[in-house]
Amino acid sequence: MSELPVVVVGAGPVGLAAAAQVVARGLTPLVLESGDSAGAAVAQWNHVRLFSAWSELVDPTAAELLAATGWERPDPSGYPTGEEWARLYLRPLAAALGDRVRFGARVVGVARRGRDRVVDSGRDTEPLTVHVATADGEERISAQAVIDASGTWTTPNPLGGDGLPALGEQAAADRITYRVPNLGDPAVRARFAGKRIAVAGSGHSALTALVTLAGLAEENPGTEIVWLLRRGAVGTVFGGGEADQLPARGALGLRAQAAAEAGHVRTVTGFRTAAVERIDDRLVLESFDGHKLDPVDEVVVLTGFRPDLTWLSEIRLDLDPVLQAPRALAPLIDPNVHSCGTVYPHGVAELAQPEAGVFLAGMKSYGRAPTFLAMTGYEQVRSIVAAIAGDHESAARVELTLPETGVCGGAGVFDEPAEASSGGCCAPAAPVDVTLVAR
Template sequence: MNPVVVIGAGPQGLAAAAHLLERGLEPVVLESGDGPASAVSEWGHVRLFSPWSELIDPASRRLLEPTGWSAPETGYPTGTQWVEEYLAPLAEALGDRVRYGSRVVGVGRKGRDLSVDAGRAEQPFVVHVRRADGEEERLEAQAVVDASGTWRAPSPAGAEGLPALGEHAAVEAGLLDHRTPSRDEAAELAGKHVVVVGSGHSAATAIGDLAAVVRREPGTRVTWALRRGTVGNAFGGGSADELPERGALGLRAKKAVEDGYVDLVTGFRTERVLVEDGRAVLVAEDGRRLDPADRVVVATGFRPDLSFLTEVRLDLDVRLQAPTKVATEVDPNLHSCGSVRATGATDLAHPEPGFYIVGAKSYGRAPTFLAMTGYEQVRSVVAELSGDHEAADRVELELPDTGVCGGSGLFDAPEQATSGGCCTSAPQLVQIGTRTDG
């Protein structure tokens, strides 16, 4: 019988393989990088806001424990620690079922393109793979689980979802980066002007680290540019967040603004990035210009890479590019208060039987994906693939409340009209550090 192909050897991909083995199904995990969880390794300097107890998949634990591995019990690991102490041992336990340097470039049905109905469901999947040496191969699979994540598809600075004019040139000049700097990298920016674009957890992490540099080196400047006309939920849920470390990220960012270490600019929708005298100048759609920056950190989220799925029949939300039933739970345009519901095989199913997108990619462009969300997804999906429909339908996870209310807020509302939604009023914290052409 053909194996189940899992795309990506990150936390959810490796967990899917462990669940498949436990249910008697043979996995093949295809990873484009040269080691396990290669994407996590790229942000290894970042400390997770989930504790160890929520970062280890139960089936993976059961696979690892007979090898003499023992689970870390307490604390909040960095990405590097997560890899070294859990994900790398898990990949090793899976052995040659994990293939590195194997990039998936296409998925389809054997002998059937996207338009063909006849006999489609009876045909195996065909996964086209390009190896690191440039050779290509074609694998047949009984099912495909896409756990490839979104890390390598960051959203650009441009407000309309496309790169701002000049954004690529600023990247090539080393002035703009779509990656959150490490603390050491942040320290190297002492005495310089840094602009952070974005409002999620990555942006809050960067703001917290850069504010610490400003405290030590008062000549350092940090400008935080938000697209929305209100602060909204940029500071997160604070003490109301049921994940304390997640709430603490926003509280640190809020204090940095209150204490004057960071200039917060709202309603700034980047149209172009100019490179002037070796520095980057962000220009908004309304003509405002930020002061020249030595470094621009773009932390505007991520998006799914769907380029290799053009021959798979997908049911995706038009806004988030997430499975439609998942999107109704996580869409920031709609979601107002409290937590979201855990999702399983039924929510993740597509018109292509046997194909599932799991992990961060299942949220499409929506933010705030938790590892334990993905572990519940793969448990349910693998149960469905094994024929255990009762287990697949069962929900074994209640997600923690974010403490954030009011959805995404009013996009064009002026700051003074802001409201925090159904829980608390949004903070009134704006220190404008811009100049206007004219």
């Protein structure tokens, strides 16, 4: 089956890095991307600046592939926005890969050829088949291996505190957003200016939204921000500040803390949303213990993401029952256990599945866990592709040193740390004086 392609699902940073690794190994990649361009998910948060520098956002093997095209590498010390990451790196990388990247190709299923998940016979000899939906119809592609780097961006967690949509949440969808608002868009700015806004979440996405909306409140005095935390206290949610070895991430926490101290944010702790009721064109949020907030105009939900596993239903996966991450990886990333942002570099040994040749990589591999770094994903696919190519010595070798961090948290803005009131940081932030409504 070595003549068959290695199919990579998703043309985001980790998927394209996987394809570059496949090329470097002399194999044939085929990247299937449902969007119309590389970094289609990144394009949906173009306005957000990452807290990883360019030096941590470019895969070394991909950089070698790009160098042959005359690509000009961005300043390694700079911090790009999502738009810059896509324009200056992801799209050029997809162009360098050429027709080995297909857009508008949505993967709807993966299976072993002619076998459902129950059948043992032939599983070690038949290739994998990838079912794809395109504008022209359906097709089935045979593959020697499948690397699922499709991410979790399309499946954000709901507002409901039990992991399911709160009662009335879907009916109020016109007033609820699950992304950091882009206030550079005049229509979005008009939607939030002068309004009372509830922000749910305690990760870096939520902190980014708080900072953004606090700036809006300074310019529009009628703007009010209510910050909803499921955890019982603010604790160390603002992070390690200057102790964080990802400086931009530490700075984000300090800016969010400053916004709270300036009186732009009213914080409600221990609030797990059970219901959303529309009253006079405004929304009233109710917690599971019966506490109701004063009406708000808009709700920004930033409570993390989860993997979409539906199209892998015919593949034999061994996933942790809590995180929905590969079972061997889960103990390394479980936010219920770990109180520090450091996650040991890992590769094929932790990511291999019972279904030979199938791997979850990138954000998808973390399941519901936060704290993902792009360079962690690059090391994952380096190890995975080495194993596919038969270089097991390289696959087993760790070739990445991660920065020690002063706070839980990870790549870009996609995370929701553990809810324990003690926080989850290696270096606690300074005490914060904010308006608290303890429940």
